[in-house]
């Protein structure tokens with residue numbers, strides 16, 4: 429079988445690597461001819477808006493999926509008229525608009541930080557009066573890794589935030605004094621069976637994910653059970669097929685959802701090395717209508733993102749217990765160009781290995 433993937437970045441690359449292990453094939457579509465997915469799988473270079481490349485993808489693939497949520501949902505719908513698409517294009521349309529996303533969570537009774545839609549300067553002032561400060565103003569569309577966001581701490585920041593972002597539809601959100609952040613990744617198959625990865629503990633710096641680990645001591649069973657209930661609501665409501673991620677803030681033991689990603693997720697990259705079945709393989713299995721694999725963690729592990737720059741291969745290879753995932757991308761500030769998974773036979777060994785690995789990764793990081 430061949431899976432057509434909208435998007436040819438590192439997520440498409442890792443999906444392709446998982447598919448090829450199963451003896452299946454992938455074809456990627458991306459406007460950027462340098463897309464790193466193209467190093468490992470056939471890449472069609474074309475714009476999301478053009479019928480030609482989309483039709484080629486429909487012709488070459490038995491099923492279509494996506495790895496990038498800013499693909500216009502019109503492209504997913506064009507494909508859905510011709511070939512099976514999973515996850516549903518509706519999930520893509522919702523996830524690319526922060527307001528629709530929040531409205532879905534509200535509808536499904538999934539707690540979110542207080543939010544208001546903002547379309548004018550006066551609207552921003554009214555929303556600030558209702559929600560209070562600190563708060564964060566976000567573009568409804570095309571924001572990622574902390575881009576398209578402006579934090580307001582005092583009333584003096586409000587005009588600057590409007591000036592920076594006011595040209596597009598916006599969402600105002602209360603700033604959450606969270607204790608920590610977690611993400612839930614679940615995969616649903618065509619028959620409605622669901623597998624869930626352990627809740628993942630995430631550390632961001634300036635809006636960019638730096639570290640993720642499953643099985644963190646701060647994540648207890650009650651939190652995991654609560655997250656499972658919430659993600660199941662979204663999966664069922666959308667009659668979802670494939671991998672879905674919800675990112676949460678944890679405040680006093682309670683979950684507040686930040687956003688959803690209708691795809692495999694950076695916080696799940698540990699699963700290539702640390703889980704019985706990776707998120708990529710389970711997504712491939714779901715879209716190909718194969719039974720899903722186990723999600724249990726097979727050894728203590730932590731994923732470290734390489735941002736802007738990556739340690740030399742020689743330096744990484746010299747470290748024990750480091751699984752290297754270089755995406756073959758050029759480094760530029762803030763860009764995710766690889767990750768490593770540090771593994772240990774025991775928690776103590778993992779912690780020991782993490783010291784050197786973090787030092788090396790931090791020294792190469794450029795934001």
Ligand code: AMP
Pocket residue numbers: 541564571572573574575601602603604605606609632634635636675686687
């Ligand atoms: P986002 O692009 O919405 O996923 O935001 C990226 C990161 O910025 C989050 O993972 C948080 O670390 C931080 N952040 C975003 N929104 C808020 C908020 N309302 N309160 C506190 N931190 C936030």
